Structures are given as structure tokens and as C-alpha cells.
Amino acid sequence: xxxxxxxxxxxxxxxxxxxxASKEMAYNFSDRKKFTTWRKLWIYLAKAEKALGLPVTxxxxxxxxxxxxxxxxxxxxxxxxxxxxxxxxxVHTFAxxxxxxxxxxxxxxxxxxxxxxxxxxxxxxxxDILLPKLARVIDRLSNFAEKYAGLPTLGFTHYQPAQLTxxxxxxCLWLQDLAMDMRNLRRAREDLRFRGVKGTTGxxxxxxQLFQGDHDKVEDLDRMVTEMAGFKKAYMVTGQTYSRKVDxxxxxxxxxxxxxxxxxxxxxxxxxxxKEVEEPFxxxxxxxxxxxxxxxxxxxxxxxxxxxxxxALLADPLQTASVQWLERTLDDSAxxxxxxPESFLTADIILSxxxxxxxxxxxxxKVIERHIRHELPFMATENIIMAMVKAGGNRQDCxxxxxxxxxxxxxxxxxxxxxxxxxxxxxxxxxxxxILGHLDNILDPKTFIGRAPQQVARFLSEEVRPLLEPxxxxxxxxxxxxx
Numbered sequence: 001x002x003x004x005x006x007x008x009x010x011x012x013x014x015x016x017x018x019x020x021a022s023k024e025m026a027y028n029f030s031d032r033k034k035f036t037t038w039r040k041l042w043i044y045l046a047k048a049e050k051a052l053g054l055p056v057t058x059x060x061x062x063x064x065x066x067x068x069x070x071x072x073x074x075x076x077x078x079x080x081x082x083x084x085x086x087x088x089x090x091v092h093t094f095a096x097x098x099x100x101x102x103x104x105x106x107x108x109x110x111x112x113x114x115x116x117x118x119x120x121x122x123x124x125x126x127x128d129i130l131l132p133k134l135a136r137v138i139d140r141l142s143n144f145a146e147k148y149a150g151l152p153t154l155g156f157t158h159y160q161p162a163q164l165t166x167x168x169x170x171x172c173l174w175l176q177d178l179a180m181d182m183r184n185l186r187r188a189r190e191d192l193r194f195r196g197v198k199g200t201t202g203x204x205x206x207x208x209q210l211f212q213g214d215h216d217k218v219e220d221l222d223r224m225v226t227e228m229a230g231f232k233k234a235y236m237v238t239g240q241t242y243s244r245k246v247d248x249x250x251x252x253x254x255x256x257x258x259x260x261x262x263x264x265x266x267x268x269x270x271x272x273x274x275k276e277v278e279e280p281f282x283x284x285x286x287x288x289x290x291x292x293x294x295x296x297x298x299x300x301x302x303x304x305x306x307x308x309x310x311x312a313l314l315a316d317p318l319q320t321a322s323v324q325w326l327e328r329t330l331d332d333s334a335x336x337x338x339x340x341p342e343s344f345l346t347a348d349i350i351l352s353x354x355x356x357x358x359x360x361x362x363x364x365x366k367v368i369e370r371h372i373r374h375e376l377p378f379m380a381t382e383n384i385i386m387a388m389v390k391a392g393g394n395r396q397d398c399x400x401x402x403x404x405x406x407x408x409x410x411x412x413x414x415x416x417x418x419x420x421x422x423x424x425x426x427x428x429x430x431x432x433x434x435i436l437g438h439l440d441n442i443l444d445p446k447t448f449i450g451r452a453p454q455q456v457a458r459f460l461s462e463e464v465r466p467l468l469e470p471x472x473x474x475x476x477x478x479x480x481x482x483x
Contacts, residue, residue: 016342020306020349028125029341031073037121038090038114039068041229042105045197048224049107052217054210060101067097087111108207110200112328116242117195119340121229123250126344127189133351134185134257135471138178140358142464145171149456152445153276153368154375161375164445167277167363169452172459174264181257182467188253195242196222196234201327239327247317247340254347258310261350265300265307268357272297275367280360299357303350310346313339352479359478372445374413377422381406383442384426384435391434401431 017026027033043064050056072093079089088111095102106113149168154161197218199206204218211217226234235242271277272295279299316339320332381402388398409422423443426432435442468475 014342014345016345016349021345022129022348022352025126025129025345025348028122028129029344032071033122034118035071035073035076035090036069037118038087039064039071039094041114041117041225042094042109043068044225044228045107045109045113046101046104047228048221049104049210051224052211052221054104054107056104056107057100060098060104063098063101064094064105067094070097072097085111087114090114108199108210109197110206110240112195112241113197116238117229119336120192120194120231120242120246123246123340123344124189124192124230127185127192127250130254130344130347130351131182131185131189132471132474132477133348133355134178134182135468136475136477137351137355137358138175138182138464139468139475140355141171141175141178142460142468144168144358144361145175145456146460148363150446150449150453151363151365151368152372152449154371159270161371161379163379164372164376164448166449166452166456167368168456169449170267172456174260174267175459175464177260177263178257179464179467181253181260184253184256188250191249192231192246193242194226194229194231194234195238196226198222198238201240202238239324241324241328241332244317244321244324244332247336248314248321251314251317251339251343254343255311255314257347258307258350261354262304262307262311264354265297265303265357268300268361269297269304272300274371276364276371278362278364279357280362299353303353303357306346306350306353310343310350313343313346355479369445374420376443376445376448377409377420377426378406379448380443381422383447384432387435387438387442388432393431393434398431401429402426405429 043061046056046061046064050058050061071090075096076089076093079092080086083089083092087106091106095105098105145168147168148171149166151167152164153167153170155163155165155170197207198204204222207218207221208215211221222234226232268277268279272279278295279297281295316335320335320339323329324332385395385398385402389395405425406422409420409425412418413420423439427436427439441447
């Protein structure tokens with residue numbers, strides 16, 4: 001591998017890092033985090049081996065600890081260019097600054113001891129970065145849903161006007177999917193285990209030799225290192241690597257969250273076209289270089305664009321897991337260097353962007369009301385029929401009257417481009433005289449929204465708010481979104 005040394009404008013840099021992702025997530029998958037974690041793992045191993053009676057001294061452990069952070073990256077790159085092996089390059093680099101500890105660094109371990117265990121640490125820490133961000137999105141959207149729980153709006157099926165719902169109830173459809181994502185991410189994070197110390201093919205043979213056949217000490221070593229790394233459990237069986245189905249499990253939930261966010265942001269884009277709801281728009285922001293009036297939903301478009309990438313990345317771990325021959329092959333390595341970080345980096349930026357969107361969603365009630373007025377007379381025909389029947393009318397006669405008037409009104413809307421005048425036609429027809437005094441009540445939008453406000457209140461109280469409890473200390477964090 002030839003390192004790219006040009007940090008300027010002459011070499012490709014992933015936009016996920018240079019343009020989008022947060023510093024904390026970019027650091028989580030950085031070389032510094034990776035290789036300092038390798039050194040910490042070598043220190044954990046040495047400490048556990050010493051505690052269990054192997055010839056490792058306090059001086060050796062102290063020397064390793066004092067050089068855990070000062071990595072000579074240039075030396076490591078030079079060593080790798082000669083050895084063609086990244087782990088051994090860093091073993092040599094660490095040994096160079098720890099001459100006393102050099103004989104016991106990496107004692108009994110295989111490359112996957114540092115490689116796979118570090119990956120599991122990065123996955124765990126990546127989830128710990130994402131979960132509070134998801135909690136903040138859910139919190140902001142919950143506040144939005146609560147505020148607009150009772151505001152009637154046209155529902156849409158097949159993107160055609162349907163029975164009314166409320167703005168808050170629609171937001172709860174988004175929240176329900178996000179709540180599923182929260183539970184999935186938490187479960188994936190909690191299900192992660194440590195690879196531990198398993199040796200070259202997972203049999204722990206090298207460690208059994210080191211401890212002269214003492215199986216209990218080998219198990220103690222595995223447990224001690226696992227606990228030092230901050231994990232409750234290690235996988236009981238591995239090949240040379242932990243099962244690559246673990247990567248599927250982690251990335252599938254990120255991809256699923258990508259699908260959720262794509263749907264939410266697509267809905268907002270559709271509503272922006274209707275001028276009912278808009279994402280935040282800065283005072284000096286330009287929507288189009290040519291059309292000065294435009295307020296393009298660029299944040300939602302960014303989320304959709306990146307969410308597609310996040311969804312597509314799931315194909316990588318699925319295919320990788322399917323072709324891991326026997327105890328392992330190395331054709332997983334190059335793929336995982338890309339797919340694992342990119343999934344978390346992509347999830348990170350779409351959550352940050354969605355937080356920004358949900359903190360500043362703008363609702364236009366007057367536009368929503370106009371759209372309702374345009375469609376509600378058609379939707380109210382059944383209510384009008386029922387009111388006429390209660391007033392002594394015949395259902396079939398009333399149905400025919402309404403059918404004829406509805407067709408006439410629809411012709412005005414579709415053929416002439418006029419407004420829906422069904423209500424005026426009803427008011428002008430003497431047949432409907434018995435209910436004219438009640439038409440305002442019959443056509444009150446709030447009578448068409450069913451239990452939407454009550455559903456919002458119960459859903460937020462019973463299902464959404466409890467999910468946020470573990471993140472209360474982090475829930476109010478604001479983000480500065482670079483456009």
C-alpha cells in the first residue's frame with residue numbers, strides 16, 4: 001500500500017470526511033484511533049499475561065503504556081512498504097520505542113487480535129456517537145408532532161388527496177420508523193461482543209502452549225482482555241476472524257435507518273412542492289443560480305442522496321460474509337476498510353442534517369387550509385348524505401343528487417381549471433334546504449380527523465418519550481450544519 005502524502009487539492013479526498021461527517025465520527029475511524037487502539041490491545045494482552053504468570057515485567061508494561069500515543073506514522077508506513085503487512089509494521093514501530101517490551105509485544109496473538117478487536121471497538125463507539133444524534137432527531141420531531149397534533153391536513157394515498165389527518169399525526173408516522181431504528185441500533189450495539197484472544201484459527205492453541213496446557217488460564221486471559229476493552233462478553237467461537245455476519249447485523253440497521261430518513265425527507269420534499277411544509281431556509285441562502293425565487297429543499301435532498309449510499313453499502317457485508325472460506329480469507333479486508341467506516345460516516349451526516357431540518361421545519365397553515373377547502377367538499381359528501389337522511393331524506397335520492405353535483409364540480413376543477421364549487425351548488429339546490437344551517441359544522445375539518453390528536457398524545461407518551469430517557473443529558477445539544 002502506497003500512502004498518499006498530498007493533503008492538498010491534488011489527491012482525492014472522500015467527501016464523507018472532507019465535506020460532511022462530524023469530527024467525532026471522522027476521528028473514530030481515523031488512523032490515530034485505529035493504531036492507538038492496537039497499542040492499547042497489546043498493553044491489555046501484556047497485562048493479562050503478566051497477571052496470569054507469564055514472564056512479562058512491570059517495566060515492560062510501563063514502557064508500553066508510556067508510548068501508547070506517540071506513533072511514528074512515517075516509520076510505520078516505511079515498515080509496511082518493506083514488510084507488506086500492516087500489523088507487523090506497527091509491531092516493529094511500537095517495539096522501536098519500547099525496546100524493553102519488544103520481546104513480549106503481540107505475544108501469542110495473530111493479526112486479527114488487534115485488527116478484528118479494534119473493528120469491534122470502532123463499531124461500538126460508532127453506535128455510541130449515532131445513538132444520541134438519533135435521540136435528538138426523535139426529540140425535535142416529537143416536539144413538532146405535539147405542536148401540530150390537532151392541525152388538520154389532507155392525507156394522501158397514492159399521492160392523491162384522501163381522508164384528512166393532522167400534521168402531527170403524519171409526523172408520528174416518521175417517528176414510529178425512527179423509534180424502530182433506535183431500538184434496532186441499541187440492540188445491535190448491545191449485541192456486539194469482543195473477539196478476544198483466540199489465536200490464528202480460533203482454537204487458542206498458541207495461548208494454550210504459552211500456559212503449558214492450562215485451559216483455565218487461557219479462558220481467564222480471554223475474559224480479562226475482554227473486560228479491559230470494555231466488553232461484557234467475547235464470542236465463544238471464532239475462526240481467524242469474528243463472524244462477518246456481525247458486520248451484516250450492524251450495517252443492516254444503519255441501512256434500514258437510511259431507508260427511514262429517505263422516506264421522511266422525500267415526504268418533506270413533496271410537502272415543500274405543495275408549499276405546506278418547508279425545511280429551514282437561511283436568510284441569504286440561494287435556492288437556484290438562475291431562478292432567484294426558488295427555495296429548494298437541499299437539506300432533504302442531501303439526506304436522500306446520502307441515504308441511498310447508506311442503503312447500497314449493505315450489499316458489501318452481505319457478499320463478504322457469504323464468501324468467507326472456512327476459517328477466513330483475506331478478500332474481506334479491503335472491502336471492510338471502506339464499507340464499515342463509510343456506513344457510519346454516512347449515517348452520521350444524515351442524522352446531523354435531519355436534526356437541523358427538524359429543528360427548523362416551517363408549517364404554512366393557511367396553505368394547508370386552502371388545500372383542504374379545495375378537496376373537502378368531495379370528502380364530505382357521505383356526511384352530507386347522512387345529515388339529509390337524519391333530516392328525513394331518502395338516501396338513494398340524496399346520493400344521486402350529490403353524484404350529479406359532484407361531477408359538475410369536478411368538471412369545473414379539471415376541465416376549466418376553476419375552484420371546487422360543490423358547496424355552492426349544494427347551497428343553491430332547494431333539495432338540501434333542511435341541512436343548510438348545519439353545513440359549516442358538517443364541513444368543519446376537525447370532524448374529519450378522527451382520533452389523530454389522541455393517537456399523537458398517547459404515542460408520544462407511551463412509546464417515544466421513554467426511548468429518550470437514556471439520552472436526557474445529551475438531548476439539548478445543538479449542531480452547526482455546514483451547508
